[in-house]
Amino acid sequence: MQGRPPSVTDRISSELRDEILRGRYQAGDRLPSERELAERFDTHRGAVREALKKLEQLGIAEIRRGGARAAPIEEASLDIVRHLMELDNPPDPHLFDQIFEVFGGLFSHAARLAAERADDEQRARVAAILAQLTHDDLPVLEEHERIQELSELFVEASQNMIFALVRRGLHTEFIERIENHKTLLRPPDAERAPLLGAIAKAMAERDGPAAANAVYDLTRAVRIQAVAILEAERDRRREEDRVEGARRR
Amino acid sequence: MQGRPPSVTDRISSELRDEILRGRYQAGDRLPSERELAERFDTHRGAVREALKKLEQLGIAEIRRGGARAAPIEEASLDIVRHLMELDNPPDPHLFDQIFEVFGGLFSHAARLAAERADDEQRARVAAILAQLTHDDLPVLEEHERIQELSELFVEASQNMIFALVRRGLHTEFIERIENHKTLLRPPDAERAPLLGAIAKAMAERDGPAAANAVYDLTRAVRIQAVAILEAERDRRREEDRVEGARRR
DNA sequence: TTCGAGTTTTTGGTCGGACCAATTTGGTCC
């Protein structure tokens, strides 16, 4: 969050946002009035108004005199994605899959531009990182650091500020919020050599399309493995809940 | 905006946001206090607080007791991009270039997924649209509609909800806000047949990488032409301003 | 039974003021 203790405004806005994202209010449904919410949260209208303004800015609430309403999630701002991810821990595997697929596309595109634009020093650093990553005996946390470095290098070499913004946003607000993301987001061992080799080759040959395809293939393999892990985890928790529920009955 | 007349809160938040984005406050600089802003805007602290909460959510202000400060733009949320675009009209060609380059990457990626996942009916519609676009005698507004339709179709066929969110966000909050965007964002006449033909071929062959590359090439050509137009327009206006300035002196 | 007009109620928008805890600022002293 914002690096300060959550205020009353934060609390109200988070709770209402989660209710909207969980479907408690469908698009067009009236939201509780400011006065009702002030009573429910035992606070003043000012804090409620601030909270609702935040939801409006996220694009999930439409505020009008006569009553505020929920807005369609599909018309929300991109910032809503992180809040969707935060609804559950671990996140919903399907949602994770969709988000990571888009992220992979961006990363792939950054790689294409990097292959075409990187200077000699950047190219050397990419080659060094890829060589290190090819060793599958690298400790997991160190491997993760190298992957981050590679991602940052591609973005830097792409010379596109928007990519930097997008990468930072997706990384800080999305990836870092996933439990065990450092062990989750890894190239499958069996595929790492060919995948990384293809990237190295494309970079050496300054072949944008090949770099894009190779990085797409890498992120796709990482994503498929991660989704399988998340699904297994979800199934395990469901089984625990089922057993726990049977025990309580 | 939100489809209601701008409130005092909106006015304050917009004005402060533009000041921050224009560099009036560097990262770490103190922002005016709530009471100072209430006086400056001749309003109450409540509206100022609501406005500042919006800036905090955008990631460009850090609010703490003791004084609020500007935050680094590069750490802002993605929503800030549209506000950067809105600073000038026409937008800064370099900024437009960067944003559109990223957009092209996303569109390219959606095309890759669409090539692999589209059903027969979607494929037929893509082929029909591409055939229509190949005729360079299509009226500009109708051509624009076909391009929109193509974009929507790729997103639909990609079966990725996040793409839908991203496309809507980028389109509504970015492209549609560019003056004359319907005439600005067009494939160059001389290149349209080969570019569109490559997309059609990739779709027919269900070749994801080829579709990605072909769509990337198309968006790149559109972007280069649009940037040239924006730069010419900017130069023309600067010349006008120079002449106007000389006239005043 | 439906519809339109009028009335009433509820809604969000705006405002002023109060109070409190946290932070900053300025003064003093060493």
Add this chain to the structure above:
DNA sequence: GGACCAAATTGGTCCGACCAAAAACTCGAA
């Protein structure tokens, strides 16, 4: 220059008032 302290300023929270816009309700006519 650093420590300490009091004063000032800051954001956070709260209350209540008032107003215009919208929704809900009522009633009579068709």
